[in-house]
Amino acid sequence: MNNASPLPVVIVGGGFSGAMLAARLAERGRASVLIERGDGVGLGVAYSTPLDAHRLNVRAGRMGAVADRPGGFIDWLKTHHPAQADPNSFAPRRLYGLYVRDRLAAVEADRPGAIRRVKGQAITVESQTVILSSGERIEGRAVVLATGNPAPRTTGADQGGRVISDPWAPDALTPIQPGDDVLILGAGLTMVDVLLSLTAQGWRGRATAVSRRGLLPHAHGVKHDAPIDLPPEALAGPLSARLSAARRLAKAHGWRRVMESYRPITLDLWRAATDAERARFLRHLRPWWDVHRHRIAPQIAAELDQILGEDRLAVRAGRIRAVKTSAASVALRLTTRDKAEQTLSASWLIDCTGPGHDVTTAPLTAGLIAEGRARLAASRLGLDLDEAGRVLHADGAADPDLYVLGPPARAAFWETVAVPDIRQRIEALTDLLAR
Incomplete structure (x- = not known):
């Protein structure tokens, strides 16, 4: 390997985001250390289920782990589970987890030593060093927090056995x-x-x-719904006017086609929104967005x-x-x-209230906020990040060595839960870290 630096990229979290980032870095000639506290590297919460009744929420033909190879999952299914290899289907999440693990293992076999796996709980980040609960210190050229979705926090754990x-x-x-x-x-x-x-x-x-x-x-439709061309009034202006335009389009073309039209530009719209507009969206529209989009x-x-x-x-x-x-x-x-x-x-x-993202109480991020190396985004959805996923310090300066990837980055990127969105972020981050 021809690394520009002898130090690896340290990735905290071995779910889909962390595992596939490690794989892409290895394919670009960059070493990484992949820290995961559990045994299910590559699985995370979503793909660790053993039940075939738990299915993907995205059609199999769009679930390739690499941005420029969306059919990668179908290719894997054709080899390992041909009866499931329908691009229009919603395959069991269990099979997708096996696909992710197979891809990671194949990259490791092809590039020995490029990925080092470490089982442990990361508790502190000091400069470019991650400290585990065991006391082990892992130094890197950059640190990526890819900690996935935490457990719900609504009821707490002290309500009794019922x-x-x-x-x-x-x-x-x-x-x-x-x-x-x-x-x-x-x-x-x-x-x-x-x-x-x-x-x-x-x-x-x-x-x-x-x-x-x-x-x-x-629910998804039986077949993929083709997007439509969105008119200017659905893309700019006050949120209320854009919402009215979207409703008119939904009546004319069906709401699924409208949502498919917004999907490729959601990130651009989120980035362009002011803090006040984001707050209005989260307060008034988010529940309807969630049930139609996901x-x-x-x-x-x-x-x-x-x-x-x-x-x-x-x-x-x-x-x-x-x-x-x-x-x-x-x-x-x-x-x-x-x-x-x-x-x-x-x-x-x-x-079942969903992931309990709270960076102000999670030990790893709370410490960063306390020392001024990170700050809470105005939306309170997570850490404040720049457009490259770098953590912003309390004074607004971007940290050149600390990044966030996957669901914890939703404050900056909003749609960063589904594989088609995460793999785009992985590619962008790989380009940055592989320079």
């Missing part, structure tokens, strides 16, 4: 019996995954999902419809006021949209 604060923890749902009723905080993608997991283990009880708006995820596979939507049709799922809109547990049940007090007080009870409460 509250499942992290539904993705190993065996978290095992105690739930087939006839138990459950309360679910959140009505989005995590809630759908949890219902599928419960169904797979024989659960036949009833669930009540509670969220601020009471919105369920929408859609579920048609077969998953059919399963959800069946559960609804069996009267085993109810959705309530309201604001959570209190959670009270006992030895055998849990009660949730909420204020409904019409200001009424209501108390719901069940055998279990499951927190």
